[in-house]
Amino acid sequence: MTRRSWSAWAWGAVGVLAVGALWELYKAFGPADGLVIGATDGDSRSGLRILPRTNDRAMPHVWTMFSRLFDPTSGGATPPLWQTVLQGALLTLGIAAVGWVIGVVVGMAFALIMQRWRIAEWGLLPWIVVSQTVPLIAFAPLVARFGNQIDRSGVPWPEWLSVAVIASYLAFFPVAVGALRGLNSPDAIHLVLMRSYAAGYGKTLRVLRLPAAVPHLLPALRLGAANAVVGTVVAEVSIGMRGGLGRMLLQMAQSASADPALPWAPLFGAVLLGLVAAGSVALLGAGLTKYRRGEAPA
Secondary structure (H helix, E strand, O other): OOHHHHHHHHHHHHHHHHHHHHHHHHHHHOOOOOEEEOOEOOEHHHOEEEEOOOOOOOOOOHHHHHHHOOOEOOOOOOOEHHHHHHHHHHHHHHHHHHHHHHHHHHHHHHHHHHHHOHHHHHHHHHHHHHHOOOOHHHHHHHHHHHHHHHHHOOOOOOHHHHHHHHHHHHHHHHHHHHHHHHHOOOOHHHHHHHHHOOOOHHHHHHHHHHHHHHHHHHHHHHHHHHHHHHHHHHHHHHHOOOOOHHHHHHHHHOOOOOOOOOOHHHHHHHHHHHHHHHHHHHHHHHHHHHHOOOOOOO
């Protein structure tokens, strides 16, 4: 690893430690009942709570949350909590990877169409942007119902595939926008040079536009990977798919009053999944170093 890479890892670790320190500082010095505005007659339930309570039930200590990972999941002979979370995380990661691939294919297809025909960009790009305003929690049941109809018609459609399609809905957007920006990034003088060589659209795309798009596309792919993880977790909750982190979050949240540290374990797993997904895409760009000069931020 280069010195710059080590520096990035070091600052990332400092950021994680800073979040933990801020958590403990607020727990130590914050108001026990949080901060409520608009309460009437001293009843905090009638107001809006803008800061959380600091008791152990609402805010467990950081070390309590991490030590809980090594205790049995639900007592008795059950496996440790970290193992249960790991199993759910692997399932969620696999589904998110499928959703990311679908999102990349769809996003690149939209980008190529919009770059090739300006009228297609005028017609498609506004709808692509508007599509991201649709709440995923409302969109997910529709996809699940559509998948069930396909399955009943005789074509196999497993439940996880519905989750992957929902995840691709979030993943395709940054890819489409980033790829379109990258495909349009070559200077006019370079395009004129390709035309002077009698290069057709296909060769210009392969030799000029796609290499020029790499600095814009790689950050979009990383963002799409993180979005795919978020979409997978939300979809698992929305359609009730068992085995993944989404359903696990919902089930463990119901035990928060008796075991406050329990629901934080799948949350840590989801955060770790997002980092793994984005980091995996970053490894894909290791072989494209010569094209990454002036890489655009995500």
